[in-house]
Amino acid sequence: MVAAGCSATSGDDPATADADGSDVGGDVVLVTHDSFSLPKKLVRAFEQETGYTLVHTPAGDGGELTSKLELTQGEPLGDVAFGVDNTFAASALDAGVFAPYEAPLPDGVEDFRLPGDDDHALTPVDTGNVCVNVDTAWFADHDLAPPASLDDLTDPAYEGLFVTPGATTSTPGMAFLLATIGEYGDGWTDYWGDLLANDAQVVKGWEDAYFVDFTYSGGDRPIVLSYDTSPAYTVKDGESSTKALLDTCFRQVEYAGVLDGAENPAGAEALVDWLVSPEVQAALPTSMYVFPVDPAAPLPKQWARFAEQPAETLEVSPEEIADNRRDWLTTWTELTSR
Known part of the structure; x- marks a missing residue:
């Protein structure tokens, strides 16, 4: 319900090398609909725990977001997209917008997967x-x-x-x-x-x-x-x-997915994992007025009524x-x- 601002921080620090020589850190760009919003403290915690810098790019309402993702397939606007829902998701999958990635899901979240998404390119995040x-x-x-x-x-x-x-x-x-x-x-x-x-x-x-x-x-x-x-x-x-x-x-279910052609696929996978973490799932009701897909996530008391x-x-x-x-x-x- 809250109009989105750039709740995520941005930066352009170069990636650093992990002990095994692989790149870690750097920017991970999250493309969303305009209603996306999460607490800044959660974003800071993600950045501190992973070494990535989260850059938030709003791309219009959900329909506009999907259209832009389809038009930029292979040369995406970012690394991860959030906000494509079950009314538009099949079109985005047919267009090859998302890369396969099977995120680890809490118990019960499998029930919200999109039928026909055999590659598990889309990870359910919220519902309403x-x-x-x-x-x-x-x-x-x-x-x-x-x-x-x-x-x-x-x-x-x-x-x-x-x-x-x-x-x-x-x-x-x-x-x-x-x-x-x-x-x-x-x-x-x-x-x-x-x-x-x-x-x-x-x-x-x-x-x-x-x-x-x-x-x-x-x-x-x-x-x-x-x-x-x-x-x-x-x-x-x-x-x-x-x-x-x-x-x-x-019923609407909103998904996140790694974008095909992402510049930072490792960061993208870490970001998708974060969106179904207990901390983010618990923040969804008060941040975006949606139900978390994790049935164990707490809900505000007044929601029962x-x-x-x-x-x-x-x-x-x-x-x-x-x-x-x-x-x-x-x-x-x-x-x-x-």
Whole structure:
């Protein structure tokens, strides 16, 4: 939930030689989406323990990140990428963006691996559910019952109230498109036609939707696409003023991977290992408002009450996404461009 800054440090010290003559240290460049953030003390600890200097390079929202990685395949923007999720991952693998690397994983994390990633090029780091969220305080003030389902978003009662990031530029936006495909099948285009006719707004990225247009942040739209963890962010005086609609959710898993052609592959592997370390996994909920993939990682106390997870999520298989993603996005772009 926190807008990313360059939380990692940078430097250009040359690598030093280990006792066996191999190079260690130097820069290791981490390319991420704009919402990446981890405590500086963790970054310093990584640098001190490994001898590498972590350089953080934001590359836009998740969709933009994936596109840039594909366009620079073989001559990458850095050594490691974090933030490609299960809605875009198959495309990145097909493009040869990532090099094989099987990181040591805590017990239970294997469950989050991407089906079809036989080379283990992608390491799961965090998870969460993309869900429609509502500003319950706004609805109470306007004496209007909030929506409860995807169907409700097309009801004239909610005309002009919903904002979502785009499917071509945002991984949450892509997850929402997949949620509608999972719910309506081939009828998803009719649903989107009705949604847009009800004056749904499509913006570039999640941060634009949540921090600009959502009423909680001072905007004028009280329904926003966000996460099941978001209500834990809006707690004041022991109560949350927002709520996730748990019947609208699509599970998102974010991955890290060593980039093919990385200048510092040893540093890249050390960095991937670090992202699934107990220290980083424990920091994810308060740093990025996502669930760690390590089931043993502790969660903030208030998450038990306010970060409620859905019992079931809307689903589209990775194979179906890989086979149809391009056509779906082309159709979606045509719909939203009218």
